[in-house]
Amino acid sequence: MRVLGIETSCDESAVAVYDGERGLLAHLLHSQVALHAPYGGVVPELASRDHIRRLLPLVRQVLLDAGATGSIDGVAYTAGPGLVGALLVGATLAQSLALAWGVPCVGVHHLEGHLLAPWLEPRAPAFPVLALLVSGGHTLLVAVESVGRYRILGESIDDAAGEAFDKVAKLLGLPYPGGPALAALAEAGVPDRFRFPRPMLDRPGLDFSFSGLKTAVLYAAREAGADLDRQTRADLARGFEEAVVSVLTEKCRRALDQTGLRRLVVAGGVGANRRLRAALSEMGAHLNVDIHYPRPAFCTDNGAMIALAGHHRLCGDGGDATPVRARWPIDSLQPPARSFG
Ligand code: KG4
Ligand code: ZN
Numbered sequence: 001m002r003v004l005g006i007e008t009s010c011d012e013s014a015v016a017v018y019d020g021e022r023g024l025l026a027h028l029l030h031s032q033v034a035l036h037a038p039y040g041g042v043v044p045e046l047a048s049r050d051h052i053r054r055l056l057p058l059v060r061q062v063l064l065d066a067g068a069t070g071s072i073d074g075v076a077y078t079a080g081p082g083l084v085g086a087l088l089v090g091a092t093l094a095q096s097l098a099l100a101w102g103v104p105c106v107g108v109h110h111l112e113g114h115l116l117a118p119w120l121e122p123r124a125p126a127f128p129v130l131a132l133l134v135s136g137g138h139t140l141l142v143a144v145e146s147v148g149r150y151r152i153l154g155e156s157i158d159d160a161a162g163e164a165f166d167k168v169a170k171l172l173g174l175p176y177p178g179g180p181a182l183a184a185l186a187e188a189g190v191p192d193r194f195r196f197p198r199p200m201l202d203r204p205g206l207d208f209s210f211s212g213l214k215t216a217v218l219y220a221a222r223e224a225g226a227d228l229d230r231q232t233r234a235d236l237a238r239g240f241e242e243a244v245v246s247v248l249t250e251k252c253r254r255a256l257d258q259t260g261l262r263r264l265v266v267a268g269g270v271g272a273n274r275r276l277r278a279a280l281s282e283m284g285a286h287l288n289v290d291i292h293y294p295r296p297a298f299c300t301d302n303g304a305m306i307a308l309a310g311h312h313r314l315c316g317d318g319g320d321a322t323p324v325r326a327r328w329p330i331d332s333l334q335p336p337a338r339s340f341g
Contacts, residue, residue, distance in 0.1 A: 001073045001315055004063070004097070005307025006055065008090030009082025009110045010136070011035075011042045013054040016303035017066035018311050024120055025066035027304045029297075030054045033177060040176050041166075048085035055093055062303075072101060076310020079107025080325035081137065087324035095321055106310050106319025111138060111330045113305035114267040116147065116312070117294035120304050125292045130261040132252055134276075135268030136162035136179075139208050139248075140330070141255045144265070147312045148335030153255050154206025161244055161270045164210035168217050168240050172233045182237050183273055188230075189238025194220050196243040198250070206255050213243055241275055249279045256289055265292045272296040312336060 002025075007014040016027035032050050036042050063069045077094035080087055091107065098105035115131050118124060130153075133140040139156035159167065162179055169178020174185065196216045199209040217240050224232050252264060266280060271293055284291040298304055313319040316336020 001311060002068060002071060003074045003076055003307045003311045003314060004059070004068075004072045005108075005303045005305075005310050006059070006075070006077045006090040006094050007110075007113070007301055007303045007306045008051045008055065008086045009078045009080070010086060010301060011047050012301040013051050013058055014301060014303035014306075015055070015058045015062045016307040017062055017068045017072070018304065018307035020311055020315065024304050024307070025068060026062050027302060028058050028062045028065070029302060030058060037176055040170065042083070044083045044085055047083060048089055051086055051089035055089060059093070059097070072103060074098070074103050074310065074314040074319070075101075075105045076108050076306050076314065076319070077105070078110045078113065078306050079322045080110065080328040082110055082326065084324055084326050091324050098321070104314055104318055105321040106313045107322035107324070108306050108309045108313065109328055109330060109333055111135075111140070112148075112333060113309045115142065115144065115150075115265070116309050117267050117298045117302075117305040118265040118292040120298055120308055121292070121294055123292065125263045125265060125290060128261060129263040129265050129292075130252070130255050130259060131265045131267060132248065132271070133268045134161040134248065134266070134270035136160060136166065138268065139210070141206050141251060142330070143259055143261065146335060146339050147316070148333050150331050150333060152331050153259070154208065154251060156208040156210060158209050158211040159214065161208070161210060161248065162268070164214050164244065165270065167214050168237070171218055171221060172228075172237060179269060179273070183241060183275070185234050186237035186241040186275070187234075189234035189236070191238055191242065193235040194239030196220070196239050198243055198247050201247060201250055206251055206258075208247065208251065210244070213240065241273075245273070245276045245279045248276060249283055252280065253283055253287070256287060262288075263290045263292065267294060267299060269300040271299040
């Protein structure tokens with residue numbers, strides 16, 4: 001089965017074609033970063049309007065790139081969680097195309113897409129796995145038995161990891177989107193000049209909290225003076241990044257220990273972070289646990305993960321053109337009737 005995937009949950013218009021036998025045939029993305037940058041964050045109404053402008057040309061081009069014009073067997077779109085106006089654009093186009101082509105259509109859970117992204121890579125893991133899902137909106141540790149069987153082991157009780165990166169970047173005067181800019185600045189930072197608290201490491205359990213860490217950086221920045229020089233900003237960024245990385249790594253170690261799982265997949269935008277990958281790989285080598293990451297472009301939002309998740313759903317039970325929604329707990333999903341894991 002050949003599936004067209006459409007992702008419009010936030011500030012990326014992304015499309016892809018995934019073929020059950022040949023794998024990913026083509027993917028394209030238009031980032032709205034330049035559009036939202038003057039506002040310091042995503043403006044939902046502008047996001048929706050830009051998806052309307054970009055999506056159809058992207059779909060035409062991806063079908064050409066994939067050599068798949070006239071040979072799509074199903075259409076998948078992100079149904080949530082995300083910005084409702086933005087989601088509606090992708091859902092409406094997907095359902096219209098499916099109706100015109102006389103093929104089935106399925107609404108995909110954005111986080112299920114992220115979670116399955118490591119299966120786009122040549123060295124895909126076998127189930128079951130532990131998944132660390134670290135995006136702009138979510139920080140989750142999930143025991144994944146198979147596609148659609150998700151048990152949440154831990155989650156953030158306040159800010160998501162990516163959100164913390166973005167907020168700290170903002171207070172250090174970095175442009176939106178903050179995560180990659182903060183990681184780049186941290187490269188020049190001195191490792192132990194600022195040592196920030198490791199929230200929630202001193203107590204049992206697998207939940208996370210990042211808002212106190214953000215406040216600690218704010219106070220340290222204030223104490224360092226009104227006009228921070230570049231080195232001090234880099235040192236603050238480095239201290240913050242080290243704290244987030246050590247919390248995420250230690251919680252993964254605990255979750256692996258508690259569940260006995262021997263494979264870890266890392267997904268979501270923060271999964272592109274170089275220092276996080278290095279720390280997790282070191283832990284994996286130490287514990288003899290296999291670690292799987294999607295390539296950085298498939299850690300952040302993309303159409304390929306939606307086409308792949310849609311393929312599982314459409315092959316599994318035909319899928320469901322479900323209405324879009326801002327919130328949608330991932331553990332409310334059901335596995336498809338037939339599994340292709
Ligand atoms: O998964 P994603 O593209 O979108 C959501 O579903 O939220 O994640 C975006 C988040 C943003 O908060 C962004 O700052 C963060 O991922 N991010 C990073 C890096 N690349 C993206 N955070 C830290 N280091 C990076 N290299
Ligand atoms: Zn995402």
